[in-house]
Amino acid sequence: xxxxxxxxxxxxxxxxxxxxxxxxxxxxxxxxxxxxxxxxxxxxxxxxxxxxxxxxxxxxxxxxxxxxxxxxxxxxxxxxxxxxxxxxxxxxxxxxxxxxxxxxxxxxxxxxxxxxxxxxxxxxxxxxxxxxxxxxxxxxxxxxxxxxxxxxxxxxxxxxxxxxxxxxxxxxxxxxxxxxxxxxxxxxxxxxxxxxxxxxxxxxxxxxxxxxxxxxxxxxxxxxxxxxxxxxxxxxxxxxxxxxxxxxxxxxxxxx
Amino acid sequence: xxxxxxxxxxxxxxxxxxxxxxxxxxxxxxxxxxxxxxxxxxxxxxxxxxxxxxxxxxxxxxxxxxxxxxxxxxxxxxxxxxxxxxxxxxxxxxxxxxxxxxxxxxxxxxxxxxxxxxxxxxxxxxxxxxxxxxxxxxxxxxxxxxxxxxxxxxxxxxxxxxxxxxxxxxxxxxxxxxxxxxxxxxxxxxxxxxxxxxxxxxxxxxxxxxxxxxxxxxxxxxxxxxxxxxxxxxxxxxxxxxxxxxxxxxxxxxxxxxxxxxxxxxxxxxxxxxxxxxxxxx
Numbered sequence: 001x002x003x004x005x006x007x008x009x010x011x012x013x014x015x016x017x018x019x020x021x022x023x024x025x026x027x028x029x030x031x032x033x034x035x036x037x038x039x040x041x042x043x044x045x046x047x048x049x050x051x052x053x054x055x056x057x058x059x060x061x062x063x064x065x066x067x068x069x070x071x072x073x074x075x076x077x078x079x080x081x082x083x084x085x086x087x088x089x090x091x092x093x094x095x096x097x098x099x100x101x102x103x104x105x106x107x108x109x110x111x112x113x114x115x116x117x118x119x120x121x122x123x124x125x126x127x128x129x130x131x132x133x134x135x136x137x138x139x140x141x142x143x144x145x146x147x148x149x150x151x152x153x154x155x156x157x158x159x160x161x162x163x164x165x166x167x168x169x170x171x172x173x174x175x176x177x178x179x180x181x182x183x184x185x186x187x188x189x190x191x192x193x194x195x196x197x198x199x200x201x202x203x204x205x206x207x208x209x210x211x212x213x214x215x216x217x218x219x220x221x222x223x224x225x226x227x228x229x230x231x232x233x234x235x236x237x238x239x240x241x242x243x244x245x246x247x248x249x250x251x252x253x254x255x256x
Numbered sequence: 257x258x259x260x261x262x263x264x265x266x267x268x269x270x271x272x273x274x275x276x277x278x279x280x281x282x283x284x285x286x287x288x289x290x291x292x293x294x295x296x297x298x299x300x301x302x303x304x305x306x307x308x309x310x311x312x313x314x315x316x317x318x319x320x321x322x323x324x325x326x327x328x329x330x331x332x333x334x335x336x337x338x339x340x341x342x343x344x345x346x347x348x349x350x351x352x353x354x355x356x357x358x359x360x361x362x363x364x365x366x367x368x369x370x371x372x373x374x375x376x377x378x379x380x381x382x383x384x385x386x387x388x389x390x391x392x393x394x395x396x397x398x399x400x401x402x403x404x405x406x407x408x409x410x411x412x413x414x415x416x417x418x419x420x421x422x423x424x425x426x427x428x429x430x431x432x433x434x435x436x437x438x439x440x441x442x443x444x445x446x447x448x449x450x451x452x453x454x455x456x457x458x459x460x461x462x463x464x465x466x467x468x469x470x471x472x473x474x475x476x477x478x479x480x481x482x483x484x485x486x487x488x489x490x491x492x493x494x495x496x497x498x499x500x501x502x503x504x505x506x507x508x509x510x511x512x513x514x515x516x517x518x519x520x521x522x523x524x525x526x527x528x529x530x531x532x533x534x535x536x537x538x
Contacts, residue, residue: 149355149357149359150359150361152329152355152359153355153359153361153372155329155346155347156327156329156347156352156353156373157347157372157373157375157422158346158347158349163375167372167375168361171361171363172363174363248362248363248364248365248402249362
């Protein structure tokens with residue numbers, strides 16, 4: 001009940017703004033040419049959904065994010081794990097990776113277009129690069145900071161290397177890894193916009209560009225809303241799938 | 257040095273305590289760190305099956321270092337440790353350890369923490385032993401709680417149960433109660449003795465609490481620092497339960513305190529002193 005109240009309170013501001021804007025346009029106070037009223041945005045969204053275009057664009061975007069996320073996360077976990085456990089590899093690779101991390105990922109766009117054209121490869125690669133770094137940093141940091149004292153417990157009970165990895169290292173690094181994955185997924189959605197702005201014939205980013213070029217602000221806002229919904233949904237799916245893994249941490253937060 | 261070694265040979269009262277051969281033998285053990293600091297020098301100690309020995313001493317006298325060498329967590333620079341005639345080079349299945357902090361695995365519930373060292377058993381056997389151990393430490397109703405939901409004393413009880421449940425021959429306790437308040441500590445002393453009473457493992461207890469040492473141990477060994485060495489041994493005797501307000505208990509505490517006091521003096525002044533000499537020394 002109390003939580004319901006809080007959700008309701010959070011809705012007050014956006015609803016008030018939306019209704020206010022609607023009334024301002026209805027009464028002729030403002031024209032709404034550059035920012036259409038919520039009713040028109042809603043109608044545009046419904047049209048897009050009814051024609052099946054929305055689903056097609058959302059699908060295209062989600063596939064790009066999904067592929068980029070899978071590649072970025074897989075390589076990030078692998079690299080983070082190897083670098084954190086093999087000192088030689090860490091001294092060899094980590095400085096270069098940290099240097100690359102300092103490059104704003106969008107700066108790669110021209111190079112990727114030059115190398116891979118403007119089709120799917122550079123888009124997925126750009127997203128993967130965006131996802132890679134938070135996952136890499138999260139995993140390597142988590143492994144490096146595993147409590148030595150817990151590892152000693154494993155030694156006292158004479159765990160094998162594999163047992164130590166499975167029963168102590170893996171559960172210990174899981175929370176930070178999941179945080180890295182979640183951050184990576186968020187960045188994936190950030191980068192898919194950039195990727196689709198660089199030229200696409202489908203995807204929510206295409207709707208944005210199309211809306212700008214043909215002067216359809218309602219379509220732009222509709223695409224923004226679809227982006228927000230897709231991003232939130234993807235985050236929710238990731239959290240739901242991984243929640244059982246970190247139940248030992250969550251219960252406290254849930255009960256608050 | 258030789259005089260000191262003689263100090264630790266079990267006295268007649270201990271030989272009569274048990275006729276068995278020592279389960280734990282520490283032979284001329286020393287530890288020097290890479291930077292040249294000598295942490296332990298010429299440690300000799302033998303502990304008989306079922307005996308409880310307390311190691312007391314000022315901070316930095318190498319108590320924990322000694323325990324870690326016996327546990328096989330660190331490597332000695334010289335000498336050796338034997339458990340049941342086997343030389344310890346790495347953690348041994350017959351040696352359990354309870355650390356100063358509970359060191360429970362936060363992602364396992366209480367029952368799984370207690371059963372952590374029982375991976376070799378079948379699920380059925382493991383559950384049986386865990387349930388029994390939880391009952392004995394009075395945490396049955398907390399079996400499915402997360403460690404962070406427990407108080408410090410409860411966490412340490414789980415850690416003790418985790419060490420006992422594998423039935424080790426030798427149990428090493430490294431100041432396991434030092435972070436707890438006095439009431440919880442007394443409660444845990446009783447629980448420890450209860451658990452010990454079943455299989456009577458040999459216990460080596462490191463503590464800085466002289467009262468605790470005298471309450472739990474058959475004999476108290478005093479360590480002196482720089483480098484860590486064993487000093488005097490005070491025999492308390494095997495009688496249990498102990499009454500902490502009894503005169504002989506207080507007397508034993510006083511004897512350990514006096515020995516500790518002597519151990520902290522510079523080596524030149526390290527001579528057993530008669531009471532009147534002590535007065536002038538002060």
